[in-house]
Amino acid sequence: MSWRKEQRRAERGYHHGNLKEALLQAALGLIAEKGAAGFTFADAARMAGVSAAAPYRHFRDRDELLSSIAQRGFEQFEARLTAAWDDGRPDTVTAFERVGRAYLAFAREEPAFYNAMFESGLPVDANPALQAASERAFNIIRAAAERLAALAPPGMPRPPAMMMALHIWSMAHGVASLFSRGDAARRKLPMSPDELLEAEVLIYLRGLGFPTDRRPPARGAEPPPVPPEAPSGSGVPPGGTPGGPWGKPK
């Protein structure tokens, strides 16, 4: 009860206080540095200032730690996608693309989480809680796709929202994992991963018949099914992509 003990508790608390949290943080840092494969249980213990056996009081084994991190990652992922979707404001297509960018941003800014979630070799169904978290995150994309599908122009058959969601997911994951992270980012590209994904999604949506030319409706005409591409005269607002979803057409 002495002051010192109180002090110790503040520093390390009960036998360190919250080793579990400390280990998660340490592991996160290590994974960010060296990848999920390179991360070692012993290192995390060392980093937390604790013996190599201590972590086993909090995690059955190394995989369970990894799985915990992946789960936490899916939760943050879900939060970011939810925020990006913003319930479809200001319009569905814009919000949808924002979700795509949020996906990439997460992959780029949280490499450790992304690695644990998708590249650590964890079996998808390792942990029911993990699986549930993963599904909750995916459901954001799915819900967005649902809203988008409901907007299908009259002329076109309405695409299944589930399929759209899976397509978008695969695009985002493909771009993230091939071009946007770690060593893979070194591949030389004609455009940034964000632009690449944005163009990909836009072209895809156009393929479904959605109007993707969302700029101040300078030249009236409500979008007919599959409107022609950007008119050559438009003023190219900053967010817009002149000349179509890709850069300057040849």
Next chain:
Amino acid sequence: MSWRKEQRRAERGYHHGNLKEALLQAALGLIAEKGAAGFTFADAARMAGVSAAAPYRHFRDRDELLSSIAQRGFEQFEARLTAAWDDGRPDTVTAFERVGRAYLAFAREEPAFYNAMFESGLPVDANPALQAASERAFNIIRAAAERLAALAPPGMPRPPAMMMALHIWSMAHGVASLFSRGDAARRKLPMSPDELLEAEVLIYLRGLGFPTDRRPPARGAEPPPVPPEAPSGSGVPPGGTPGGPWGKPK
């Protein structure tokens, strides 16, 4: 030079004969079973019936073995993509889709190679030969995209072939790595990975303005001004998808 020695040579040749090849094969099997992360150098040595130190006569370290496998994988990958592309026969769009399916088939049928190539955490530029092999494989996709881009319908701006190639690659990799391999394949889907990718690519191509409805024109009004590729009289390629790129429209 006795009979026994000749026999031994037949079995193991000079000090085993071709340990290098045996190690590559062993590693391939192990990776297929347990993933690139789980594969161990010592195991490969054991499987080849050789001491744990022997592999070091043929590979600088474990990573070099992995890198060799990845390189060989890219070579086989290139061969399969080349065969699938078949120089764009019978028509560009059909051949293009066949390349997509070949991509998935490779990922499914050669999980060990795919794993070493894309999921082993090897730095892309680890080995110049590896990087070159990887580029050669990608160039097949790129060449196919080039041909496709050249067919851009007059009304549309011509999409950069490089971008198209990157898009297709990301779709194929995304689908393969999320849905088509190992544990990930357990995710329950409304359609097979092949169908998923086929639909995705078709929708994408339609978004670029390509005619993707290569069937006897059932319920017209589809392709805008576009020189149709295969003559519509040709006998319904087996890959045809009734009702649009996805299944029955709702």
Next chain:
DNA sequence: GGCTCATGTAAAGGTCGTTCACATGAGCTG
């Protein structure tokens, strides 16, 4: 104060990756 349980430690066994000194046999040279 004493009990109990969660939490941490030390030690040990097993596996790996890797290195090093050494063995061995293939193929050449004379």
Next chain:
DNA sequence: CAGCTCATGTGAACGACCTTTACATGAGCC
């Protein structure tokens, strides 16, 4: 065939890691 040399494989050893086991310790509760 003798002998040399070099590629190839072995055995032992080191350090790191994962994991288990027996033991220590201190928090919280009666």
